[in-house]
Amino acid sequence: MQTILYARVSTADQTIAHQRKQAEAAGFKIDQVVADEGVSGVSTVLSERPQGRRLFDMLRAGDVLVVRWVDRLGRNYADVTETVREFMRRGIVVRTVINGMTFDGATTDPVQMAVRDALIGFMAATAQAQAEATKEAQRAGIEHAKERDDAYLGRKPSYTREQLDDVVARLGRDEPVLSIAKATGISRGTVYRIRDNRAEAEAAIARWTE
Known part of the structure; x- marks a missing residue:
């Protein structure tokens, strides 16, 4: 095995x-x-x-x-x-x-099978929903970034694209902010900012990577 x-x-x-x-x-x-x-x-x-x-x-x-x-x-x-x-x-x-x-x-x-199959369906549906939400947020963030003066990038984000995606996925699963901060290695304040203003978080990444 x-x-x-x-x-x-x-x-x-x-x-x-x-x-x-x-x-x-x-x-x-x-x-x-x-x-x-x-x-x-x-x-x-x-x-x-x-x-x-x-x-x-x-x-x-x-x-x-x-x-x-x-x-x-x-x-x-x-x-x-x-x-x-x-x-x-x-x-x-x-x-x-x-x-x-x-x-x-x-x-x-049969009960265990039903629970297992329901979990598979729920997790798969959540993965697709998160992908669709991420795509929409990225689109909004890029548009937001384009509205800013090209010469002004603002402060470089303290998180990477991978960390942002990880935070968003965990928020979608209703994990506590403190747990998310520990798991991803970024501050609680940053997690709160991502949670409260996803478009700006995406815009910050877009300004520094696009």
Whole structure:
């Protein structure tokens, strides 16, 4: 049996090493890391990604697939739910670093199955909703940034694109601000500012990266 971490990074600010560090800090002993870089979880389903395709070939019954959260597998509800169910049908256990969720197809208890399937659907739907909300906020932030004098960038944000995305995802799951600050390494004040003015947070990133 092997434990494989699948990581997906879509921007330069995100790192595979960070996702592995998070997994190991959560107690996972990773045997191998499979990762796709510069790949969108919205437009490219797992089976169409170069390294995502490898997972379907290399994972065997009894193996454990670890992901930071289900949004690493994808941000489309139908695709993510079918992907997780396909892995379970093959006897593969899917586990998440965030929230410590376990999806195992071995259970035959109907109540446990119903709860498991409901959680899969909820998490997949949340991933898609967050992707759509992020896209809209980024659009608003970029437009906001364009309205500012090009010569004035303002203070450089104290967070990266990866940290911003992580904060937004955690806020979407109603995690406490203090917990988010500890998990992401940024101050509580910054988390509050991101929560209260998402468009300006996106604008700040856009002014320094666009």
